[in-house]
Amino acid sequence: MNSKSKEDQHVHLKYKLCISGAAETSHCAPDALEKAKELGGEVIRQGAVLVTGATTGEPYWGAIGAKEAGGFVIGLSPASSELEHIKKYKLPVDYHDIIIYTGFGYAGRNLLLTRSADAVLIVCGRMGTLNEFTIAFEDDKPIGVLTGTGGLADRIQELIKESHRGPGKVIFDSNPKTLVTKLMELIKLEKTVEK
Helix, strand or coil: CCCCCHHHCCCCCCCEEEEEECCCCCCECCCHHHHHHHHHHHHHHCCCEEEECCCCHHHHHHHHHHHHCCCCEEEEECCCCHHHHHHCCCCCCCCCCEEEECCCHHHHHHHHHHHHCCEEEEECCCHHHHHHHHHHHHCCCCEEEECCCEHHHHCHHHHHHHHCCCCCCEEEECCHHHHHHHHHHHHHHHHCCCC
């Protein structure tokens, strides 16, 4: 018999927030990388762990912000080994505490990445970000979109409307701190287990 209250259950577990965004950022807003860095730091300051696709661009800058805030960062790579990660995919290994080499290429990695997170944060973005967004949307996961960062992030509201599937659990905000706060509240609501 466990006498712990709902609020005390699983206090040892941290929420996992994924930053999904453009690996190549020439089309992003001029301050998108700084906003991704701020977002990564905010994930940590609000008590969560950061998960990324172990890639360049927005997710990489999110990892930098998370590490500078003293946090823990998990990367999921499309490669099957560190050598392939570096040589074939030309991806970084710094600013991550653990990199899991999935060997599933980008599409398989994207599925594992979004499913391993409690919520997904979108910054700027291109086709891979759209793939991660649609997986999270179909899985009914909480999603936070950092607006004003360019690319896909600034078109998602329109895409949702044109898809005729309802609003999903998508939150929009241009402030990294506010966005993470709103997303954490939504995660907590979803994770509360009624007795």
